[in-house]
Amino acid sequence: MKRGIAKFTYSGEGKLSLGDYPAPKQTWYKNKKDYKRQLRQLATEIDAMQSMMYAHDRYAMLIVFQAMDAAGKDGTIAHVMRGINPHGIKVHSFKRPSEVELDHGFLWRTNLAMPERGRITIFNRSYYEEVLVAKVHPSIVTDVQRIPGEHLKRGMKRLWRARYKAIRDMEAYLHSNGTRVVKFFLNVSKDEQKSRFLARIDEPAKNWKFSEGDVAERKHWGRYMDAYSDCIAATATPECPWYIVPADDKKAMRLMVSTAIAERMRGLDLHYPKVSDDRRAELAHYRKLLQAE
Numbered sequence: 001m002k003r004g005i006a007k008f009t010y011s012g013e014g015k016l017s018l019g020d021y022p023a024p025k026q027t028w029y030k031n032k033k034d035y036k037r038q039l040r041q042l043a044t045e046i047d048a049m050q051s052m053m054y055a056h057d058r059y060a061m062l063i064v065f066q067a068m069d070a071a072g073k074d075g076t077i078a079h080v081m082r083g084i085n086p087h088g089i090k091v092h093s094f095k096r097p098s099e100v101e102l103d104h105g106f107l108w109r110t111n112l113a114m115p116e117r118g119r120i121t122i123f124n125r126s127y128y129e130e131v132l133v134a135k136v137h138p139s140i141v142t143d144v145q146r147i148p149g150e151h152l153k154r155g156m157k158r159l160w161r162a163r164y165k166a167i168r169d170m171e172a173y174l175h176s177n178g179t180r181v182v183k184f185f186l187n188v189s190k191d192e193q194k195s196r197f198l199a200r201i202d203e204p205a206k207n208w209k210f211s212e213g214d215v216a217e218r219k220h221w222g223r224y225m226d227a228y229s230d231c232i233a234a235t236a237t238p239e240c241p242w243y244i245v246p247a248d249d250k251k252a253m254r255l256m257v258s259t260a261i262a263e264r265m266r267g268l269d270l271h272y273p274k275v276s277d278d279r280r281a282e283l284a285h286y287r288k289l290l291q292a293e
Helices: 032-056 074-081 127-131 139-144 157-177 190-202 206-208 211-217 221-235 251-264 277-291
Strands: 060-067 089-093 122-125 179-188 243-247
Touching: 032 074, 032 251, 060 089, 060 127, 060 251, 074 122, 074 251, 122 277, 127 157, 139 221, 157 179, 157 221, 179 221, 179 251, 190 206, 211 221, 221 243, 243 251
Parallel strands: 060 122, 060 179, 089 122, 179 243
Antiparallel strands: none
């Protein structure tokens, strides 16, 4: 019961409205058993392609997850990547910047974590925080990030435009060097977020997930949606599009994410290194030696 991911993809063409990306009308799975089967099937395919990508040593993949709190980033990463060889995957979760990180430009700390050729790196939050949280709370820029006053005097609108351009240029640079950037906005509704916050309070096993700050940020929901709309519209390109994935149904969301990753990997010219005739002769020789032991 595979469904197309194309209608949830925004590549920068046409005006963006997050309201145009609601929950899919057709479910992506028949039942829990079918969901697990599809997810396992996709994970097996991604694992096989990643192994080939590692041996090929030409491409890399950067997967970016952005979302409001409780959208399901952690669970999606865990479920989608389950069964894939951990040797070829790294996950980075970016929290509040350290003093060292604040002494560098806003892209510095994430640039240090970019994937090597042949590998997949996942960013659980990313450099996009600098045009999302920082835009909703501009004091982060004016009071914390040590931006020279001459740049602040030019106005915040100009600063955001400059950051969008820096991100586009950086992602274009990655793409031109073989790194495919796959960006997901897990689009949870405000009502569903409320339900998940209540579950974190009501269920003892989830109490550790609850933060008072999460509730405080809900007051800025409208500003966050505007910030997401602005940044997605400004940074989506045909080479590095955004996937705007409805997140109220976690199972459907995970299947959509897995499908998008698999489709992007299928589009790569992946193959195992070709073996020369001389090398084949050498391998045949060593095979005989091993058999003779």
